[in-house]
């Protein structure tokens with residue numbers, strides 16, 4: 001391992017300089033005026049991947065290009081697919097940046113730029129790790145495929161069809177993704193669980209038009225009153241979701257998971273202050289970290305009804321509607337949950353109104369077995385790269401491409417965050433800790449070595 005460390009140490013300045021050049025390109029995927037820069041960034045990324053020893057190809061799509069590279073020189077060894085994205089979020093509000101977003105600036109050991117952590121910095125660390133592994137060993141210990149898209153920040157509209165069309169090209173044993181974060185400084189993390197999503201909208205229709213609440217109130221049902229009753233019936237005051245069958249497929253938290261989460265240095269009071277809540281709240285019987293990462297939830301996202309302007313208007317609204325979402329955990333199925341909830345609301349609804357439930361989008365929850373050889377290899381690799389064993393975390397968010405990899409390629413994803421939770425991604429003054437960029441490269445190289453020999 002020391003040879004590898006020495007190789008990366010020697011190239012630190014060069015690697016960082018290459019990243020700086022990438023960060024200068026404003027590859028904002030949502031802005032049509034910057035489409036040329038997005039393409040340039042794809043081409044530059046392709047050149048750098050070629051220099052790192054990958055056979056690289058650029059695939060045009062209906063939107064921004066996909067950069068793909070591979071080096072398959074380890075017959076019998078497993079294949080790793082590295083996924084990342086070279087596009088970035090818009091930089092505005094630009095006046096809130098301390099240094100210009102596309103003029104990367106070093107300060108106090110951090111590199112400031114749009115994309116520094118999300119995801120150019122994290123992704124490029126992996127590329128540098130692949131290169132180091134190949135140059136130090138003469139060849140790669142695993143087969144490596146690299147998929148870098150330019151539309152992650154706009155919902156990856158062309159990635160899904162690309163993956164489903166290129167199943168052979170992309171076939172792999174594990175997907176390696178660094179597009180998340182460590183648990184804290186010097187506390188590398190492996191995210192082994194992601195929540196899924198079921199998003200619904202319910203419409204309650206009453207009288208044909210808004211009515212005078214004095215003349216008509218009490219003689220016809222008020223859709224807003226009905227809607228609030230219906231939504232209130234979905235969850236008890238103890239935070240438990242009251243929809244029959246909702247928890248049927250929930251995989252219970254295992255004792256080791258609860259013990260592990262309890263040991264994480266999580267300060268509940270700090271957390272409470274950071275969100276500005278009067279008190280923390282959630283499902284009875286679970287800790288805040290368990291609720292955040294590993295228990296299903298239901299939240300109203302917005303409600304529309306009646307008069308919401310300045311002053312008072314005595315109206316009985318004709319309609320009321322509500323958008324709400326449920327974050328799901330393994331093994332809940334978003335379609336099954338949508339049906340359960342919709343049936344529940346229809347059954348609860350009084351016959352004085354019409355109720356309709358419409359589904360929006362959904363995503364399946366994900367959990368990666370902690371016992372797999374890839375996870376074990378990543379655990380060792382992070383210890384080599386960061387000097388500390390990683391903690392295992394479950395996240396409340398969803399990463400839809402992880403589901404596509406699972407469904408289309410039958411491959412699980414390893415989510416290895418190199419950034420920090422307060423890197424300001426999607427916000428002004430985005431930054432990446434420079435030492436973690438280099439450690440990320442060491443981690444990737446160490447992972448290929450460990451995984452290549454079976455991860456034992």
Ligand SMILES: [Zn+2]
Nearest residue numbers: 118119152179
């Ligand atoms: Zn990202």
